[in-house]
Amino acid sequence: MLQARGIRKAFPGVQALDGVSLSVSAGEVLAIIGENGAGKSTLMKILAGIHAPDAGEMLLDNEPVRFSSVAEAMARGIVLIHQELNLADNLSVAANLFLGNEEIRGGLLGWLERRSMNDRARRLLERVGLEVAPHRLVGELPPGQRQMVEIARALARKARILIMDEPTSSLTQRETERLFEVIAELRLSGVAVVYISHRLMEVQAVADRVVALRDGRNSGELAREEISHRRMVELMVGRDLKQFFRRGHAAGGSSVPPVADVTGIVAETGAASIRPEEHPIRLEVRDLCYQGGPQTPISFAVRGGEIVGMAGLVGAGRTELAEALFGLRPLVCGEVRLDGRPVSIRSPGDAIAAGLLLTPEDRRQHGLVLEESVQHNLGLPNLDRNSRLGLVLPRRESEMAQQLCQRLRVRTPRLSQPVGLLSGGTQQKIVLGKWLVRQPRVLILDEPTRGVDVGAKSEIYALMDEWAAAGIAIVMISSDLEEVLGMSDRVLVLHEGRLAGELPRAALSEQAIMHLATGGSEEREA
Ligand SMILES: Nc1ncnc2c1ncn2[C@@H]1O[C@H](COP(=O)(O)OP(=O)(O)OP(=O)(O)O)[C@@H](O)[C@H]1O
Numbered sequence: 001m002l003q004a005r006g007i008r009k010a011f012p013g014v015q016a017l018d019g020v021s022l023s024v025s026a027g028e029v030l031a032i033i034g035e036n037g038a039g040k041s042t043l044m045k046i047l048a049g050i051h052a053p054d055a056g057e058m059l060l061d062n063e064p065v066r067f068s069s070v071a072e073a074m075a076r077g078i079v080l081i082h083q084e085l086n087l088a089d090n091l092s093v094a095a096n097l098f099l100g101n102e103e104i105r106g107g108l109l110g111w112l113e114r115r116s117m118n119d120r121a122r123r124l125l126e127r128v129g130l131e132v133a134p135h136r137l138v139g140e141l142p143p144g145q146r147q148m149v150e151i152a153r154a155l156a157r158k159a160r161i162l163i164m165d166e167p168t169s170s171l172t173q174r175e176t177e178r179l180f181e182v183i184a185e186l187r188l189s190g191v192a193v194v195y196i197s198h199r200l201m202e203v204q205a206v207a208d209r210v211v212a213l214r215d216g217r218n219s220g221e222l223a224r225e226e227i228s229h230r231r232m233v234e235l236m237v238g239r240d241l242k243q244f245f246r247r248g249h250a251a252g253g254s255s256v257p258p259v260a261d262v263t264g265i266v267a268e269t270g271a272a273s274i275r276p277e278e279h280p281i282r283l284e285v286r287d288l289c290y291q292g293g294p295q296t297p298i299s300f301a302v303r304g305g306e307i308v309g310m311a312g313l314v315g316a317g318r319t320e321l322a323e324a325l326f327g328l329r330p331l332v333c334g335e336v337r338l339d340g341r342p343v344s345i346r347s348p349g350d351a352i353a354a355g356l357l358l359t360p361e362d363r364r365q366h367g368l369v370l371e372e373s374v375q376h377n378l379g380l381p382n383l384d385r386n387s388r389l390g391l392v393l394p395r396r397e398s399e400m401a402q403q404l405c406q407r408l409r410v411r412t413p414r415l416s417q418p419v420g421l422l423s424g425g426t427q428q429k430i431v432l433g434k435w436l437v438r439q440p441r442v443l444i445l446d447e448p449t450r451g452v453d454v455g456a457k458s459e460i461y462a463l464m465d466e467w468a469a470a471g472i473a474i475v476m477i478s479s480d481l482e483e484v485l486g487m488s489d490r491v492l493v494l495h496e497g498r499l500a501g502e503l504p505r506a507a508l509s510e511q512a513i514m515h516l517a518t519g520g521s522e523e524r525e526a
């Protein structure tokens with residue numbers, strides 16, 4: 001249906017695509033994999049008419065095409081769901097679904113067919129399994145639901161070729177499953193689906209064929225029966241990643257057996273090694289309630305050296321809880337103790353001063369200043385270290401940025417590059433990296449590896465392991481079950497804002513987490 005040959009694209013300082021070829025047939029699900037910055041999104045943007053290629057050709061139904069706008073590509077049935085959310089926050093869900101595609105009656109002075117649009121909206125939302133009223137403002141929805149609105153919007157546009165750039169990075173298991181059902185329906189009706197994801201388990205579940213990119217070039221292809229985690233990693237990274245989940249390495253070896261082999265990866269790697277009783281409690285949350293939170297107060301404690309996973313469905317209140325702890329939501333009752341002492345955190349500034357740090361879930365809105373440089377983004381929370389008499393010392397800031405970039409293997413042409421132009425996963429590294437030079441007591445990581453490639457993921461896991469070994473208490477909010485199982489010493493499961501249960505490592509399994517996350521009661525087995 002669609003063929004691209006020898007596509008090249010350069011941005012200032014980067015050859016993003018260096019002669020990539022690709023084809024996709026009707027009714028096929030083609031997965032594109034590759035490390036952060038490999039050029040996946042750039043290629044998709046070219047197919048969808050957002051960027052013009054510098055060289056190369058595209059054939060649609062065996063006819064050469066050249067799109068000079070998104071509208072042109074869309075008119076030919078190519079629809080792209082962007083990696084980063086792309087909705088109008090100040091408009092309703094229904095308005096977003098039909099933006100630029102509204103039903104209008106009465107010619108030039110026409111009016112919107114609101115009622116019929118709302119009905120169609122309702123059907124589309126139902127199709128993606130999203131329970132939200134069409135008149136709700138998109139800005140009020142959490143990222144997972146906004147992502148589902150994006151997907152519904154693409155369905156509204158009746159694509160022949162539907163490109164999904166990391167559609168599941170903010171979805172939970174259940175929403176992801178719903179999306180896979182939608183994909184299966186689309187495939188049956190002859191739509192070609194191009195699917196980009198760093199979650200290789202998903203690729204394995206959904207793809208008919210895999211195309212891998214490395215440094216802007218094709219690095220290989222796998223047919224359905226050849227798709228395996230190991231082969232995909234080899235094609236992307238060019239090496240085998242044995243030590244994926246590195247829990248307990250920095251502390252010097254592991255003694256606890258790994259959790260159930262759900263992924264095929266967990267089994268071959270190390271497991272948590274901390275003996276909780278050896279470490280003091282660093283963060284203690286007692287009977288906490290916060291504005292906009294649930295009625296039931298929440299209590300839990302995290303020890304130094306411990307990584308506590310926080311699981312739950314989208315909307316379970318994990319992010320809200322993190323925000324309350326970080327001083328972004330007023331507390332209504334209860335108390336927070338750090339190292340045994342009650343602290344009063346009324347703003348992020350208080351939290352940072354007390355040594356409690358948060359990396360937010362939505363990096364573009366809350367984690368970065370997109371138009372600012374890599375150096376400034378890394379420098380912003382560390383102004384105290386890099387300035388004297390109220391003036392920033394640029395040399396010191398750039399040295400710090402340089403070191404951090406090296407340590408995190410940040411892929412950027414220069415330190416002055418605006419972070420908004422970096423690939424999604426690279427942006428995530430900056431969000432984590434800016435806290436690296438501080439010595440936090442408690443680190444709350446909200447979806448720390450969202451959109452991050454396998455190589456960088458294993459680097460981030462190694463970092464988390466190091467942080468834990470240094471005595472930091474880590475709360476890891478994650479919707480990636482593989483990651484929760486692989487990295488947590490213990491898992492707290494939230495359901496509708498309440499703590500639905502707690503699972504020690506020995507009792508960890510995908511089923512146990514999903515059971516609690518979906519409102520099942522805590523079963524205490526002997
Ligand atoms: N508009 C732009 N201006 C400058 N450089 C860009 C722009 N868009 C992309 N790049 C660069 O092109 C390269 C490829 O980026 P791209 O976003 O395609 O990667 P990706 O494979 O989608 O990565 P990820 O998995 O992190 O999403 C990166 O080095 C990126 O920084």
Ligand SMILES: [Mg+2]
Binds near residue numbers: 040041042083165424
């Ligand atoms: Mg991308």
